[in-house]
Amino acid sequence: MNDYHNLAPLTKTGRRFVLTSGSILIASIIFAGCSRISGTVSPNSQDDIIKVGVTGIVSEDILKFINNNLASQENLKIEIVKFNDWIQPNTALRDKLIDANFFQHKPFMNNAIQETKINLLALNPIYLNTLGLFSKQFKSVNEIPQNATVTIANDVINNNRGLRLLTANGLIQLKENAGEFVTQRDIAANPRNLQIKEVEGVQVVRAINDVDFIVSTAQTVALAGIEPNSMGAETAKDKKYALALVTLQGRENEAKIQKLNKLLVHPQVKDFINQEYKGRILPVF
Incomplete structure (x- = not known):
């Protein structure tokens, strides 16, 4: 395994990436209806709380945006749970430690179903990493x-x-x-x-x-703090590789999961992705 200290000096976002990927992190609780500075308030007892597993900054930041700007419309609070590999978000879903995850595209999910026998179900596809x-x-x-x-x-x-x-x-x-x-x-x-x-x-x-x-x-x-100049981009921006909200089969109609599924395709989320990532991430909805 290679070490991050070999990389060029990292930007602020790069350091965030290191922390996310370097070790498994305790759940970060970021409630909606709060200021962007503090990022936390006590949840209203009448709100639905949904735990969502992520492995990267993009999914985390999209969920934070929804929490801070849209979730109150649906009386929803999002608890973000960070993982440092691509296995635990699905096993945690199986073990009902989280309600959904937001890190994988459908082909990856289908292969995970074959390998783990976990009954996963993809809901709305949200964004594409080319x-x-x-x-x-x-x-x-x-x-x-x-x-x-x-x-x-x-x-x-x-x-x-x-x-x-x-x-x-x-x-x-x-x-x-x-x-x-x-x-x-x-x-x-x-x-x-x-x-x-x-x-x-x-x-x-x-x-x-x-x-x-x-x-x-x-x-x-x-x-990771590196200039994202590619020598050769993917020739086909295939939407089947778009990351989707994933839950267990049989849980897809739970109110809190449907609330988040709906908010993820809100026009303001598309605007956020386009403005924040400037073409490096492509909304597919």
Whole structure:
């Protein structure tokens, strides 16, 4: 595992990213109807309280925006629970430690269902993180040398997505008969002899000083204090990879879950995403 101290000096948001990814955090309770400075007030006993698991700053900030600006319309309070991996938000949902999570897209969820046998259900898709090829050394794909090292996510869905991005940018070729989800075994040609290293998704950005380039999202790279200039963006902004609100099957009609599901697609949330992330994150509703 690589260390964050190897990264360039981090911005304020970058430091927030380190804290989120470095270790599991105790739930942060941020109630609606409060000032942006304090971020907390005592909840009204008549309000519904919903616990939502997240793994990244974007989902957290969207939920905070809803809490501070919209939730009071629905008598809703949101308790944000932070995790540092992509497994615990679903097991916590299974164990009813949280009511929903907001960190995964539907293909990832479907694979998690197969692996964990947890009956997950995706509700409204909210925003899309597009992938890119990021380097501190190179500015274009043409500059990538022979035997270059690249880090990509190791989970089935994002590993497939990363390898297909390398293919779309002419760095590798995949077998013609490759299945729906490709792995390194499906590489037919690797003309630059890329050394492809796989790590857990939340660790990818930490490797940027130790490899020639990484496959990551622009927003994740930006939050780590690195200029989010991509050498090669994802060619198809496929909405199936949009992050959605997820809960357990059978809980989707609970009032507090439906309240949040409704607020997540409020026009003000779309405006917030567009203004805050300036195209690095794309609302899909």
